Amino acid sequence: MKFCSNCGEPVSLKTPAGDTKDRWVCDACAIVHYQNPKIVVGCVPERDGKILLCKRAIEPRHGFWTVPAGFMELGETIAQGAARETLEEACAEVRIGHLFASVDVVEAGQVHLFFTAALMSDFAAGDESLEVQMFAKDEIPWEDIAFRSGTFALKKYLEDAGENNGVHMHEISFRKGRD
Amino acid sequence: MKFCSNCGEPVSLKTPAGDTKDRWVCDACAIVHYQNPKIVVGCVPERDGKILLCKRAIEPRHGFWTVPAGFMELGETIAQGAARETLEEACAEVRIGHLFASVDVVEAGQVHLFFTAALMSDFAAGDESLEVQMFAKDEIPWEDIAFRSGTFALKKYLEDAGENNGVHMHEISFRKGRD
Numbered sequence: 076m077k078f079c080s081n082c083g084e085p086v087s088l089k090t091p092a093g094d095t096k097d098r099w100v101c102d103a104c105a106i107v108h109y110q111n112p113k114i115v116v117g118c119v120p121e122r123d124g125k126i127l128l129c130k131r132a133i134e135p136r137h138g139f140w141t142v143p144a145g146f147m148e149l150g151e152t153i154a155q156g157a158a159r160e161t162l163e164e165a166c167a168e169v170r171i172g173h174l175f176a177s178v179d180v181v182e183a184g185q186v187h188l189f190f191t192a193a194l195m196s197d198f199a200a201g202d203e204s205l206e207v208q209m210f211a212k213d214e215i216p217w218e219d220i221a222f223r224s225g226t227f228a229l230k231k232y233l234e235d236a237g238e239n240n241g242v243h244m245h246e247i248s249f250r251k252g253r254d
Numbered sequence: 255m256k257f258c259s260n261c262g263e264p265v266s267l268k269t270p271a272g273d274t275k276d277r278w279v280c281d282a283c284a285i286v287h288y289q290n291p292k293i294v295v296g297c298v299p300e301r302d303g304k305i306l307l308c309k310r311a312i313e314p315r316h317g318f319w320t321v322p323a324g325f326m327e328l329g330e331t332i333a334q335g336a337a338r339e340t341l342e343e344a345c346a347e348v349r350i351g352h353l354f355a356s357v358d359v360v361e362a363g364q365v366h367l368f369f370t371a372a373l374m375s376d377f378a379a380g381d382e383s384l385e386v387q388m389f390a391k392d393e394i395p396w397e398d399i400a401f402r403s404g405t406f407a408l409k410k411y412l413e414d415a416g417e418n419n420g421v422h423m424h425e426i427s428f429r430k431g432r433d
Contacts, residue, residue: 080258176421
């Protein structure tokens with residue numbers, strides 16, 4: 076960050092009053108530009124005992140396999156984000172189950188959240204995938220999985236099929252009032 | 255967002271090639287400025303059957319009670335963030351347990367994640383708290399809880415004490431290599 080997104084003037088690293096960390100602060104309008112971790116949402120789509128994986132058509136890790144996952148967008152829940160990524164990458168509809176794994180990727184400033192999911196439709200390679208394929212649980216291409224967070228999610232999913240874990244999920248809408 | 259944080263020139267809302275949503279794109283250097291949801295991390299600190307709550311000294315919801323929680327920072331895991339917020343707001347050390355609740359606050363662009371926690375130290379009001387107090391489980395001030403996400407977390411915590419839920423947690427460090 077070099078310039079203020081509010082007024083266009085230069086920013087400097089300073090510790091604001093009452094804060095304990097350096098932040099990008101505008102030299103002109105004094106706005107503090109906080110930077111926070113991003114959320115990656117994904118799922119493990121299963122049908123008939125097989126798991127859907129996508130071969131990546133983009134960097135990083137072009138040509139490696141991944142569970143459907145990507146950056147959460149504004150305007151959606153984490154479960155909706157996981158379903159949207161599956162639609163985009165695998166042209167597939169899923170019924171999202173429960174959140175069963177969380178992976179902190181501190182140095183990337185990311186938190187990866189993974190859901191169980193039931194595959195509900197046909198599938199095909201989306202724009203970001205070279206191909207999409209169903210894998211039997213003893214045929215997962217472990218050596219060719221794109222990201223360690225996906226490997227973790229797949230391993231934990233196979234250990235207990237997501238049966239013994241999951242958090243209470245809830246959505247809050249301002250339009251629905253305070254309770 | 256009005257100006258590019260990279261070059262200081264004006265930005266416009268456009269759908270970048272290969273994208274499906276409008277983004278803030280720099281008119282001069284063409285950088286795409288993605289905006290994503292933020293993570294709020296919190297915990298329910300318990301000791302001797304009582305729960306620690308903080309009375310807020312800041313807006314929003316000044317004077318209302320909350321579990322310790324706040325925006326996750328870069329450079330920490332979600333569990334570390336929940337512990338840091340407890341230290342800041344209640345001057346208290348906790349041993350974080352497991353992630354047991356997730357609340358989507360879509361209209362605020364936030365995801366709130368709550369952990370179980372064991373209170374391990376004394377406590378006192380931090381800068382953002384008017385007071386900090388232990389409440390017996392039948393004395394929670396339900397009418398005066400600051401945020402609906404905190405109410406949800408407290409209710410679910412009291413329903414099963416977090417015993418029957420939780421996700422597999424993992425941290426990935428680039429320095430530790432790929433596996």
